[in-house]
Amino acid sequence: MTNESMTASLAVSRPVPVVVSVMGTAATLAAWAVQPYLPGGRDYITALGIVPDWMPCAAGLLGLGAALAISRGVGRRPVVVAGWIASALLLWAAVGVVFDGFRAFFWATGIPAGDFAQVDWPGFLTRAAAFVASVALARTVLAYQRVTGAGCDECGRRAGAEAWQAAWPAYAACALACVYPAVKFYWWLGGGFGRSTDFNETGAPVMSALLLAGSVLLSLAVVRPWGRRLPRWMLLLAGWSLACVHILQGLIPVFAGVNRLLGGPELPFGSKDDNFLVITAVYGSWSLFGLSLAAAVLSYGHRTRKECAQCGH
Incomplete structure (x- = not known):
């Protein structure tokens, strides 16, 4: 061409x-x-x-x-x-x-x-x-x-190639969605390990519970039969939006670390910091949740898309 x-x-x-x-x-x-x-x-x-x-x-x-x-x-x-x-x-x-x-x-x-x-x-x-x-x-x-490339200009698939489909990313996203709310509930109940000095919430972490419920339901909707009753565009929009938000937030320590290697300022936390393990767990779970959800939504999109008008696949 x-x-x-x-x-x-x-x-x-x-x-x-x-x-x-x-x-x-x-x-x-x-x-x-x-x-x-x-x-x-x-x-x-x-x-x-x-x-x-x-x-x-x-x-x-x-x-x-x-x-x-x-x-x-x-x-x-x-x-x-x-x-x-x-x-x-x-x-x-x-x-x-x-x-x-x-x-x-x-x-x-x-x-x-x-x-x-x-x-x-x-x-x-x-x-x-x-x-x-x-x-x-x-x-x-x-x-x-x-x-x-060698595939279809519209869908990118080659003749005879199978679209990638997998259910495990959705279940992985369900598990990873629980990490941050679990930490918040642990602190709210009086737990002190890794407790942030900025954490001063006195009420129950209702917002965290709602985000957990929404994340789990969305993750399951793209693989469970009941999710087919929901509009495809809505699941794709919600899934990609939530995945992008969590990937952006979860990669903050990674970006900060790379910036430090490029001569940027000292990191606000270090391996000897009391909050290091919790920071790693929280931000790591966010990024992994975002990546898992993105993979689940991608698989869902492949499974549910219409036949390509250009190549018929």
Whole structure:
């Protein structure tokens, strides 16, 4: 397939991700550039050594270059590698957007939350743009791989190939969803091991219980027969959203550790810290839950998708 035909095929089959990738990466660069000059800035991410100051710029430039190269049908291998690296770096730049969302909720509702009701609006703008760009660029790169690969341009499957299907990721997600609520209930009941100095909740962790119930039900819905009664789009949307949130949150210590290796500030916790084991368990369970749920939702999507109109598989 020539570069011109690849570009035309991608433009016809996946027009939205390419446009959103270019716009998202450009918006990330613009938001990063004006962030220091916007009012209302409150640094509760970079100061912790999670995201380097230059990360949104580097990720945005690499992502913008990859998106533009894909739109022109430039060489497959270097563009695909650059695209996936840029998508991962944009995800790193977006770390903290979940905190921003919670803070914005408390700010908007007026529910007492102390400093947690204060929002870093300029940083929120940059992180939100980076998250959108990361997702859009990943979709663009995946579409480009399909168009330039040996499989179907629409679904990516090769003739005779079986779609990956497995039930165990959903049950693994059920188990991993219990870790964080179990820790919260343990502290609420008076347990002291690994208890955070910031934990001062006096009431029952109702929100944790609700999140646990919702996570378990969602994990089971994609593998149990009763889940077929629910709209497919709803399960896919809820599943991918919840998986992304937990992966973003769970990878915070990993990103902070990499930043430290790159010369960033000291980590806010160490292997000798009293909270180290609990921090590892909580954040590790979040990331593993997100990855397990993503795998479960991917398998569910393969099992329930309609026959491809282009190749018939």
